[in-house]
Amino acid sequence: xxxxxFKFTRGEQVKYISHLDMMxxxxxxxRRGNLPIAYSQGFNxxxxxxxxxxxxxxxxxxxxxxxxxxxxxxxxxxxxxxYNKVLPKGFIITDANYNQGKNxxxxxxxxxxxxxxxxSGKKDGIDTICKKVEEFLSQADIIVRxxxxxxxxxxxxxxxxxxxxxxxxxxxxxxxxKNSSCLSPFIEEYAQRILDNSVDGxxxxxxxxxxxxxxxxxxxxxxxxxxxxxxxxxxxxxLEFNVLKIHRTxxxxxxxxxxxxxxxxxxLKVV
Amino acid sequence: MTxxxxxxxxxxVEKPSxxxxxEWNSVHKDLKDIKARFAFCFPDxxxxxxxxxxxxxxxxxxxxxxxIYCERVFxxxxxxxxxxxxxxxxxxxxxxxxxxxxxxxxxxxxxxxxSYTNIVNMLDLSGIPIRSADRGKDHPFVCAGGPxxxxxxxxANIIDFFMMGEGxxxxxxxxxxxxxxxxxxxxxxxxxxxxxxxxxIYVPAFYKVEYNADGxxxxxxxxxxxxxxxxxxxxxxxxETYFPDRIIVPFMDIVHDRIMLELxxxxxRGCRFCQAGFIYRPVRERTPGKLLEYAKKLQENxxxxxxxxxxxxxxxxxxxxxxxxxxxxxxxxxxxNLSLPxxxxxxxxxxxxxxxxxxxxxxxxxxxxxxxxxxxDVINKGVTEEDLxxxxxxxxxxxxxxxxxxxxxxxxxxxxxxxxxIADLGNKVVSAYMSVPKEKRGxxxxxxxxxxxxxxxxxxxxxxxxxxxxxxxxxxxLLLKSKIKSKYISYNWHDPELSFLxxxxxxxxxxxxxVLISAWEKGSRFDSWGDHFKFNNWMEAFRDCGIxxxxxxxxxxxxxxxxxxxxxxxxxxxxxxWKENQKAHDGDVTSNCRLDCSxxxxxxxxxxxxxx
Numbered sequence: 001x002x003x004x005x006f007k008f009t010r011g012e013q014v015k016y017i018s019h020l021d022m023m024x025x026x027x028x029x030x031r032r033g034n035l036p037i038a039y040s041q042g043f044n045x046x047x048x049x050x051x052x053x054x055x056x057x058x059x060x061x062x063x064x065x066x067x068x069x070x071x072x073x074x075x076x077x078x079x080x081x082x083y084n085k086v087l088p089k090g091f092i093i094t095d096a097n098y099n100q101g102k103n104x105x106x107x108x109x110x111x112x113x114x115x116x117x118x119x120s121g122k123k124d125g126i127d128t129i130c131k132k133v134e135e136f137l138s139q140a141d142i143i144v145r146x147x148x149x150x151x152x153x154x155x156x157x158x159x160x161x162x163x164x165x166x167x168x169x170x171x172x173x174x175x176x177x178k179n180s181s182c183l184s185p186f187i188e189e190y191a192q193r194i195l196d197n198s199v200d201g202x203x204x205x206x207x208x209x210x211x212x213x214x215x216x217x218x219x220x221x222x223x224x225x226x227x228x229x230x231x232x233x234x235x236x237x238x239l240e241f242n243v244l245k246i247h248r249t250x251x252x253x254x255x256x257x258x259x260x261x262x263x264x265x266x267x268l269k270v271v
Numbered sequence: 272m273t274x275x276x277x278x279x280x281x282x283x284v285e286k287p288s289x290x291x292x293x294e295w296n297s298v299h300k301d302l303k304d305i306k307a308r309f310a311f312c313f314p315d316x317x318x319x320x321x322x323x324x325x326x327x328x329x330x331x332x333x334x335x336x337x338x339i340y341c342e343r344v345f346x347x348x349x350x351x352x353x354x355x356x357x358x359x360x361x362x363x364x365x366x367x368x369x370x371x372x373x374x375x376x377x378x379x380x381x382x383x384x385x386s387y388t389n390i391v392n393m394l395d396l397s398g399i400p401i402r403s404a405d406r407g408k409d410h411p412f413v414c415a416g417g418p419x420x421x422x423x424x425x426x427a428n429i430i431d432f433f434m435m436g437e438g439x440x441x442x443x444x445x446x447x448x449x450x451x452x453x454x455x456x457x458x459x460x461x462x463x464x465x466x467x468x469x470x471x472i473y474v475p476a477f478y479k480v481e482y483n484a485d486g487x488x489x490x491x492x493x494x495x496x497x498x499x500x501x502x503x504x505x506x507x508x509x510x511e512t513y514f515p516d517r518i519i520v521p522f523m524d525i526v527h528d529r530i531m532l533e534l535x536x537x538x539x540r541g542c543r544f545c546q547a548g549f550i551y552r553p554v555r556e557r558t559p560g561k562l563l564e565y566a567k568k569l570q571e572n573x574x575x576x577x578x579x580x581x582x583x584x585x586x587x588x589x590x591x592x593x594x595x596x597x598x599x600x601x602x603x604x605x606x607x608n609l610s611l612p613x614x615x616x617x618x619x620x621x622x623x624x625x626x627x628x629x630x631x632x633x634x635x636x637x638x639x640x641x642x643x644x645x646x647x648d649v650i651n652k653g654v655t656e657e658d659l660x661x662x663x664x665x666x667x668x669x670x671x672x673x674x675x676x677x678x679x680x681x682x683x684x685x686x687x688x689x690x691x692x693i694a695d696l697g698n699k700v701v702s703a704y705m706s707v708p709k710e711k712r713g714x715x716x717x718x719x720x721x722x723x724x725x726x727x728x729x730x731x732x733x734x735x736x737x738x739x740x741x742x743x744x745x746x747x748x749l750l751l752k753s754k755i756k757s758k759y760i761s762y763n764w765h766d767p768e769l770s771f772l773x774x775x776x777x778x779x780x781x782x783x784x785x786v787l788i789s790a791w792e793k794g795s796r797f798d799s800w801g802d803h804f805k806f807n808n809w810m811e812a813f814r815d816c817g818i819x820x821x822x823x824x825x826x827x828x829x830x831x832x833x834x835x836x837x838x839x840x841x842x843x844x845x846x847x848x849w850k851e852n853q854k855a856h857d858g859d860v861t862s863n864c865r866l867d868c869s870x871x872x873x874x875x876x877x878x879x880x881x882x883x
Contacts, residue, residue, distance in 0.1 A: 016287040017522045028295075028520055028574030031605065039606055058282050086574070088295045088522075245278070 001038055002070045004079055005105065006096035007263060010061045011186075013090030019054035025088060026051075026066070033086035035079070038069035052105045052251055052262070053112060053218050056225070060186055061248035062094075063113075065105045065262045097263055100270040103253070105262055110254035111162060112218035114226040115187045115247045117169065117194075120208045121240030129166050129210065129239065136237035137164060144232045157232060160217035160224035167211045170195070183211050186247045194244065212241070218251070274360060274368045284350045288523040289317035292365035295520040296573065298334040298341070299366055306338040306450050310364055310374040310411070314381075314389035315797075317345045321519070322527035324581060325380060325417065329438050331515035339446055342366040342374075346389045347396070349797065355396065362396040371397035375449060377411045378442075379430070381419035384776035385769060385799040387426065390415075391791040394429070401788060403431050403476060408459060414445070421503070421550050422729040424835040425779040425787060427475035432463060435471040435839060436503030437536070439512050444469050467497050471504035478838070480781055486822060488780060488833045502840040503550070507878030509536065509557045514565055517572035529577035529610070530569045532562055534594070537879065538583040539864035541871075542640070543651045543855050544682065546728035547583055549843045552871060553879035554864055559594040566598060570607060578602060579610040587865075635666050638677040641685075642692025648858045649684050651851075656696065664703045672713030674700055680747045680764075681725040681739035683855065690747055693720060694754035701759050721763040722751065724770035728777050729836045730843060732851035737827040738774045741767040768806045769799070774824035780835035783823065785816045844872035 010022070017025065027047050030037045039045040048069035055061055074082075076096040083093050120129070136142070141156040169183055169191035183191075191209055212233075216224040226246050233239045252259045253267055260267050281287040311330055313320030320326060326343070333341035342364035347355060354360070361370040371377055377399065379390050391401055399413065400406050406413070415426060416434040423433045434441050445466055452462040463474045477497045481489040493499060506512040514533070521528065537554035538547065566578055578598065582588065598609055639654055641647045647654060663674055678693050697720050704716045724744045727736045739747070744767035755762050775783060789812035797803035813820050828834075830849060837845070847870065854861060861869050864880055874881035 013291070013293050014522070016281060016291055018288075021288070021523050025522060027576070031574035031576070031607075032295075032571065033574075045606055057287070058278065089293055 002073050003067060003099040004070055004074070004076060004096055005065060005067050005099040005263060005268060006076075006079065006083075006093050008064050008066070009090075009092045009094055010055065010064055011090035011092070012060060012190075014088060015058055015060045015090075018057055019051070023049060023051060025091065029083065029086040029088070029091075030068075033082045035082060036070050036072035036074060038071040050104050050106050053109050053223075055248060056227075056246070059246045059248060062184060062186060063248055063250045065251055067099055067105045095263055097268055099268050101268055102271060103255075103267065105253070107220070108253040108255070108267075109219035109251055109262075110217065110221070111215055111250075111252040111259060112248060113213065113215045113250040113252075115184050115249050116212040116214065116226050116230060116243060117187050117191055117245040117247070118210050118212060118230065118241035118243055120210055121242060124239070126166065126168055126210070132237045132239055133164050133166055133233070136233060137161065139236070142232055142236065144228060144235065146228065157224055157228065160222050161229065162215040162217070164215075164229075165213045167213065169209055169211050183213075184247055184249050187211055187245070190245050190247075209244075210241070213249070215250075272370060272373065274363050274370065276360065276363075276368065280351075280354045280358065280360075284354060285348060286317075286523060288521075289345065289348065290351060290365070291522070292343075292368070294522055296517045297343075297366060297519050298330075300334070300340045302340070302367075304337060305340045307340075307376070307446055307453070308369075308374045309333055309339060309341040309446070310344050310371050310377045311341055312344040312371070312377060312379045312390075312393060313346070314379055314386040314393060315346055315799075316348050317521075318523065318525040320345045321521050321525040323380065323382065324531045324533060325438065327518045327531075328513065328515060329442060330519075331517065332439060332513045333442065333446070335513075336443070336446070338450065340366075342369065344371055344377075344393070346393055346797070349803065352392070352396065352796075361398050362393055372399055372411065374411045375453070376445070377413045379413070379415040379417075381415050381417040381426075383799060384419055384425075384773045387776060387787050388791045388796045388798055390426070390429065391788055392796045395791075402428050404428070406431070406459070412449075412459075412462065416442075418547065418550060419777075421546075421839055421841060422777065422779070422836040423473055423475060423839070424480075424781045425776050425783045427781045428784045429788075430475065432466060433473040433475070434504075435473060435501055436841075437506050438504075439506055441469065441471045441504045445472070470502055473501045473839070475781075480835075488835060488837075490833065491838045500838055500840045503842065505553075505842075505876050505878065506536075506555070507876065509533075509555050510561050516565065516568040518569060520573045520575065527579070528575075529579050530566065530573060530575045531579055531581045532566055532569075533557070534562065534580055534582040534585060534588045534591075536582070537873075539587050539880065540584055540653070541651055541851070541861055541863065541869070543649070543732040543851055544640070544679065544725060544728070546731050549730050549848070549871070550841050551583065552841075552843055552864075552873035553876055553881045555879035556589060559590045559597060562594055563597045563601065567601060570602065570605065576606065577608040577610060585611060587863075635663075635671050635673065636675045636677065637662070639696060640677065640679050641682055641689060642678065642694075642696055643689045645858060646682060646685060646689045646692075648860050649855045650682055651855070651860050653860060653863070656699070659696065660699055660703050663700050664707060667704045667707040667712045670711075670713045672704075672715055673717040673719075675719045675721065676700065678720065678722045679725045680722045680751070681744050683725075683733060683736045685747075687750060690751050691754050693722070693751055694756075697755060697760045698757055701757050704759075716759045718757075718760045719763065720751075720755065720760055721765075722748065723765045724767050726770050726774045726777055729834065730841050730848070732848045732855055734778070734834065734848065735828040735830070735832070735852055738771070738824045740821075740825055741771050744770070766801075766804070769804060771820070771824055772798070772806075772809055775820045778835070779823050782816075782818060786812045786818050789815050842871070842873040842875050847871045 038048045050067045052065040080093045080096050142158040143154050143156055145152050146155045230241050230243055253262050330341050333339050344364050363370055394401050399410050412431045414432045415430045416438055420433045448466050466472045467474050477494050479492045479494055483489045535556040537551045539554050542548050640652045700718050727733045748764045790808045793808040795805055795808045
């Protein structure tokens with residue numbers, strides 16, 4: 001028996017599927033494609049699949065991860081090819097490798113990066129916004145009210161923010177030299193659709209569209225949802241952002257206080 | 272035109288997956304190759320409609336024709352409807368998000384009477400005039416089929432034409448006629464005229480109803496050279512007809528989220544309250560070999576984890592043993608479960624249960640329908656108390672601990688003794704559980720007794736009977752509730768109000784169609800969804816239209832009365848049904864079709880069990 005870890009994309013077509021329903025999609029697709037997924041023993045066998053951090057309904061992602069147990073060996077490249085043939089449009093497996101480590105993806109996730117497309121209610125230009133964000137981050141603590149199962153409570157989200165960058169969609173081509181400021185094609189395409197007015201009801205002028213890229217704590221220990229970050233910016237940084245789209249661009253695991261890509265060799269090697 | 276539904280709207284409604292489409296095996300076609308577009312409309316939400324086998328069959332059948340494109344349309348839930356109306360979004364198809372109004376033919380499937388207001392609402396949301404008479408050359412044709420179409424009259428002013436019976440052949444004949452007509456450039460009436468000669472097609476506008484002074488029907492007059500009787504269509508040999516080798520795999524949970532394998536059509540039993548038992552005759556089975564082949568292909572093409580055997584009375588399937596063995600052998604290594612619904616008590620065998628259990632244990636449901644042997648004989652439900660107790664004892668011994676028992680209140684000739692008999696039967700099931708040694712039975716016994724209210728249906732021996740008034744039904748529910756004392760038994764019952772309306776529309780004539788539209792105007796839709804059922808709307812609508820609902824629901828009919836559905840020929844004759852009605856009142860049972868032919872008339876179709 002081997003374990004495989006893979007990375008996949010959840011596109012526009014499938015962004016409204018709940019986490020539980022998505023697991024069913026992968027299970028059924030695996031059956032269609034005769035993938036050798038291992039099943040639990042017992043009266044009610046279920047497939048041995050572990051998915052990373054659940055995405056909210058409506059959020060797209062290019063960096064979802066899952067760990068599957070295989071009952072028979074299968075080369076990662078074959079796994080990717082066979083699976084992609086039987087997955088519904090919108091789900092694409094982009095990378096895979098054997099996971100020989102003991103860790104499981106769900107338990108080890110520590111950070112997630114997002115691109116959040118927003119329209120601004122204020123006339124602020126990009127420089128003003130960046131300045132406001134800088135000031136926001138320079139606060140000693142950032143207290144927000146968080147709704148939990150046991151009622152609302154005040155939380156300091158400062159330690160959960162590991163970086164914020166604000167960019168203008170469509171500006172990427174103009175400064176090709178600065179690769180780091182390029183936005184995910186998911187965001188660029190969506191922004192273009194809004195600008196082309198093909199997404200009805202969300203018409204905005206181009207100079208009011210911004211993309212907030214953020215690296216945030218994620219997982220069971222500490223988790224900051226991008227929606228909450230935006231509402232904190234609106235509450236304390238004198239901004240008026242209206243979220244149009246959220247897209248996850250990365251998911252990271254932690255070992256010995258170091259952050260890794262979940263498919264990093266360090267993480268997947270035998271320990 | 273393709274509509275774009277904004278994310279803002281989709282984010283704001285419950286279960287946006289209902290409106291997305293793109294599921295595995297959904298069909299997407301290039302419009303330039305298409306000559307006719309069919310909108311298959313299910314007048315309820317996605318998760319109900321997607322569970323319907325008939326839609327799955329006809330969807331893929333139509334889409335296997337290269338010049339036809341069939342797309343699905345469901346009723347938007349109330350939150351989505353509100354957004355659509357606010358934003359001027361018309362009702363659209365799931366596949367291409369095309370407005371329904373742009374289709375050539377819009378077809379509704381009629382599965383239950385209380386979905387009718389959703390039909391009106393869906394037409395309105397589409398921008399298609401609700402009444403057939405108001406449609407013109409820019410509108411699609413609106414048709415309907417399905418079990419409720421056997422009494423088409425309540426919808427006669429709304430639907431342009433009905434397709435009677437099984438759809439696999441007739442729907443293609445209609446599509447061919449449509450494509451011919453489309454090229455001819457002739458008017459709307461010309462098309463309806465063309466298809467009126469296809470067997471099984473009923474165009475209500477071509478018939479006039481004349482009434483007697485007492486409100487009953489005098490006669491039905493064809494307005495031209497149209498058939499006096501419209502004969503339903505059947506597929507003579509199910510092994511030769513179309514069955515899809517793939518079905519759509521939804522993204523969200525639907526009611527029946529599994530492969531449905533249709534073993535046979537029709538039912539040998541002839542329970543006297545059951546419309547399905549008569550309208551689907553004659554009994555026609557598929558061969559186990561064919562079914563195994565379908566199951567294998569469907570499983571490979573969908574990846575489903577469960578297969579259920581469907582038909583009106585699965586345990587009456589002649590080769591059930593061979594079929595389940597074959598299925599388990601094929602599916603067990605693939606971790607695919609087999610579920611066996613609607614099993615009859617008398618032929619329920621330990622053997623079969625254990626085989627199904629090998630894969631997975633599923634719940635047990637029994638439908639004795641009535642509390643005493645006397646009443647079970649009246650309704651011709653050939654089940655005895657001994658059968659039931661033997662079956663549940665076996666089941667408890669096999670580790671089952673949950674049993675659901677279904678009954679009806681308000682059956683013809685019912686007395687308090689029959690009602691108390693229901694509680695007694697429940698107690699006996701509890702005793703049966705206690706009689707099984709502790710180490711063999713499952714922990715935590717749950718017995719659920721559910722009662723529905725009897726609704727007399729067209730084409731049954733009880734079509735002449737009066738339904739109990741709502742007051743009487745409520746009294747009966749209270750009586751039963753007071754008789755159930757065991758802590759292991761829970762009791763559920765249906766709202767008599769809903770059954771009352773169902774009764775009006777099941778046996779209604781053309782005049783009740785206005786009530787339907789009026790109730791919708793008052794805001795009624797999703798009537799079968801408890802929260803959205805507004806009984807007062809309906810009572811107001813009856814008053815506004817000058818219609819007495821009791822005339823349809825609570826009136827006992829004379830033998831010779833002409834019914835609104837008498838011009839529909841389902842094979843089973845009115846004479847036979849009356850004979851059965853008389854036998855019911857005498858407490859005489861009729862044997863099942865396999866033991867003895869009782870000459871119901873279905874043999875006229877020349878297929879199935881009648882000719883074996």
